[in-house]
Amino acid sequence: MHLVVASGKGGTGKTLVSTHLAWLAAGRGLETVYVDADVEAPNGHLFLAPAVEREERHALPLPVLPAGRCVACGACQDFCPYHAILVLPGTVLVFPELCHSCGGCVRVCPSAALSEAPHEDGTLRAGRAGPLRFLDGRLDVGEPRAAPLIREVLRRIPSGVFAVVDAPPGASCATAAALSGADRALLVTEPTPFGLHDLRSALRLCRSAEVPAAVVLNRADLGDDRPLREFLDAERVPLLAAWRYDPDVAAAVARGELAARRVSWLREAAERLLDVCLAPAEVARP
Amino acid sequence: MKQVVVASGKGGTGKTSLVAAFAELAGRPVVLVDADVDAANLALLLPGEDAPAREFEAGRLARIDAVRCTLCKRCVEACRFDALRLVERRLVLREIACEGCGVCAVVCPEDAVSFEPQRAGEWTVRETRFGPLVHAALTPGAGNSGKLVARLREAARGLAERLAARWLVIDGPPGIGCPVHASVAGADLLVAVTEPTPSALHDLGRLLELAGHFRLPAAVVLNKADLDPAGTELVAAAAAARGAELLGRVPFDPDVPRRLAAGQGLLAVPGVRDAVVACWRAVVRRLDAPGDGAEERQDAIV
Secondary structure (H helix, E strand, O other), X not given: OEEEEEOEOOOOOHHHHHHHHHHHHHHOOOOEEEEEOOOOOOOHHHHHOOEEEEEEEEEEEEEEOOOOOOOOOOHHHHHXXXXXXXXXXXXXXXXXXXXXXXXXXHHHOOOOOOEEEEEEEEEEXXXXXXXXXXXXXEEOOXXXXXXXXXXXXXXXXXXXXXXXXXXXXXXXXXHHHHHOOOOEEEEEEOOOHHHHHHHHHHHHHHHHOOOXXXXXXXXXXXXXXXXXXXXXXXXXXXXXXXXXXXXXXXXXXXXOOOHHHOOHHXXXXXXXXXXXXXXXXXXXXX | OEEEEEEOOOOOOOHHHHHXXXXXXHOOOEEEEEOOOOOOOHHHHOOOEEOOOEEEEEEEEEEEOOOXXXXXOHHHHHOOXXXXXXXXXXXXXXXXXXXXXOHHHHHOOOOOEEEEEEEXXXXXXXXXXXXXXXXXXXOOOOXXXXXXXXXXXXXXXXXXXXXXXXXXXXXXXXXXXXXXXXXXXXXXXXXXXXXXXXXXXXXXXXXXXXXXXXXXXXEEEEOOHHHOHHHHHHHHHHHHHOOOEEEEEOOOOOHHHHHHHOOOOHHHOOOHHHHHHHHHHHHXXXXXXXXXXXXXXXXXXX
């Protein structure tokens, strides 16, 4: 099963929820992988402290023009909807920051003059934190597009395991990439107008992606949760957990620790949430 | 006119509430941009009248003519975005994955693919009591967030010139990807908001590295500074190591989220107010200083 933990608004507690669910599931003897798909700001490793077993560079194919065959016909430039390729007499300019690596320019070149060469954009890591498997991706600073690296991280998930995917915040193409192939989504929010506003976008995204979603309310007592509860009732979205603000949890996060190692109420609450996540009927309500 | 972009790397560190406070402190008129287009929250803190929304069309989506399609699957194999799938003897386009590249149309022997423009979002200008706020809503899952940010900033620059505004303040998105690039390029100062946690510190490092990549001067505001004194010193050291001035330390107050929920800003919270005012004064001091090289930097980026 692939469970994606997403949020809309950043900083609501995605990593808190996802690291705990994955850690507890592995502790129960369930073959589990924690997947950090927030490749722009990957933080799960700070709390799980995995032993990294494999590290490899990821690359995207970018068009290149070896010398010789180009007749400057302009077919590649005419094809490219991203304006990433410019044909000049005697050469072709490629703008890597605009290219989506679709491969179309190479296909339409009538002289077979274009080929593709790898352009590195990030690093993939795999390892273990005790019984828990660990995967993450780190986008290189300066690279614009997170989605291709996210898709590649998700491809590394072994089949048949329980995967907990820590998604990037927001509701853009990067979050959509992290939701791809998910069986269900947990949306973490906070009881503020911001949390609710961004939850609406995240929920719309889950519906577009046809991923059933449920909600976890974090720092439930720091704000007013009534508008959220009314919204969830109206939309028939289940609220699976409400975790209160606890300075001890904040302090554990500030130390880079899994808070449930010391905060017993959080451990119990996360165990209950995991029970619900692993029981299909509870979350699968539309 | 000076452009200040408030960003963070990690989400939820307090960008938006800081921008709203800066808006009040900057003095009328200030021009504001909410560049976090897929989680835009600044308008929630700044009430006002919105102009009619404008459509933002960018990119296109494939359309498959089911009558012409013979299920040969060439497009399925050629699509690098996994946007096409054969489901029960029917070719299905996953709109959320389609990047509109057109490779499916190139390989289709039956001419069964056409394209339609994608409605990637909408944007508008709100009249707030501090000045105009240019804000948007990206269609959930849409690409082109960077282009939408560029559109917003272009509109904001026009407004700032017309109003002779001294300040243009941008509420940036989290992360370090394309909408962040579009938010920070050509700005005069990046204000990175962080908090004393290992996550925020880690992401701050990546954001400051990006600022270096864009040759953009950067400064740091440490929010919730008293949550962890040791972490606070680490953040200060990390900022110094990258040549980013620490503009100020804003204390944590559990009352802040409650105030925000009630529609009030940071300046309404005693104790927090003084720290935020000090941060803004440091921004003003920094950018009003003569010979800061903003013009040369602009040239270097363009």
